[in-house]
Amino acid sequence: MAFSAEFRCIAGCAGGYPLEQVIYRCPTCGDLLEVVHDLTALRERSHAQWKDLFGQRWRQVEEPFGSGVWGKHEWVAPQLESQNIVSMLEGGTHLTRVPRFAADLGLGDVRVKQCGTSHSGSFKDLGMTVLVSMVKQMIARGQPLKAIACASTGDTSAALAAYAAAAGIRSVVILPRGKISTAQLVQPLAMGSLVLAVDTDFDGCMTLVQELASKEGVYLANSMNSLRLEGQKTVAIEIAQQLGWQVPDWVVIPGGNLGNVSALGAGFEMLLALGLVDKRPRICVAQAAHASPLATSFQKGWSELEPVKAKTTLASAIQIGNPVSFKKAVRALKAFDGVALAVSEAELADASAHADRDGLFTDPHTGVALAALTKLAARGEITRDQRVIVISTASGLKFADFKVGYHEGTLAEAKAPRYRNTPVELPPRYDAVREALLRGLD
Ligand SMILES: *Cc1c(COP(=O)(O)O)cnc(C)c1O
């Protein structure tokens, strides 16, 4: 059976382009491209056959099918040959229940999809395995590509560096000099990326990397590249699979450039189109108030994007004022009866610490989603009988300063931390330790 997919313009211009072509935007109108699958071919297998196949592959030993992304190979990048797949067992992540957090909010079944439990510590791995594998195939077939480049500060560059190194392909990370912390830089440096620190801002880096991509045989890994969304789309498929091929009532997801919510929508659309599920969840995109153009558009009935200058936020990966995938995201949110909400810095910090009490170790972006859920529950928009999935996008271990600052009480953004926990300092005497124990466990 010949499954296939190609790039097409999201504005509907004629023409399709192979996934192996170096093309990032529609040559007719300049709009974004999306990957469109031949659903007729995929329908030659019944929904029961797909469910069986995905069930057999789930976390299995044989590579690369044990990967959550490559277990769905035919739905992701069907023309990619197995020998070109660069995988580090991404995906297949846990849906963790947070019963005490849920009860405090007056909710019932709330689970967190742990997409940050991944090789480089964020969900960006899910997309990067697809993009780097495709470049490996392009190079194997003789395309003269020297390297893969991106202009990211944090999680994208870490994922790119890891997968490119694993593939034996050079990677280039272009950053604004002096504006990036060592913690954000250390993954690409350790993995041997060529890191170019340029005296400009993030937008300046973006312009430079696009020029390099058009002139120098460097492949662009930034999020206008819709290959990444095909990998990220598997999060929706996994959620349905983990719920016994049911969809939840709500999915809450943090959004910056809005590629991930577009991917989530695309995943649920594909499940519906191929008959594996028969219902749509509602989707909430959560934004930091300091960078919330989507939430503003929602308040105005999904008005046109008005780019803003994003202010500093603890959720640094979503500090984006002019989201690339705005149109794709609004299209998805309209189809899924979606909403978009903004939360403050103190709210995201408290919500993150609150959910940690169920055994998580959440990053600030997941905190944004948890804070939005807190608001929706308080307003009665989500109720106790509804099942909710919160998408966690990164590992809290990548954001140690945020966690330490919160519990030390030194975080300027959260001056009155509600879930602060500090060590009890004691003299080396049994009675003192015992008394502290009894008081502490009271
Ligand atoms: C990239 C990123 C996001 C935002 O995803 P978009 O596709 O840009 O909306 C959220 N959280 C983390 C940790 C990220 O790295």
Ligand SMILES: [Zn+2]
């Ligand atoms: Zn077009």
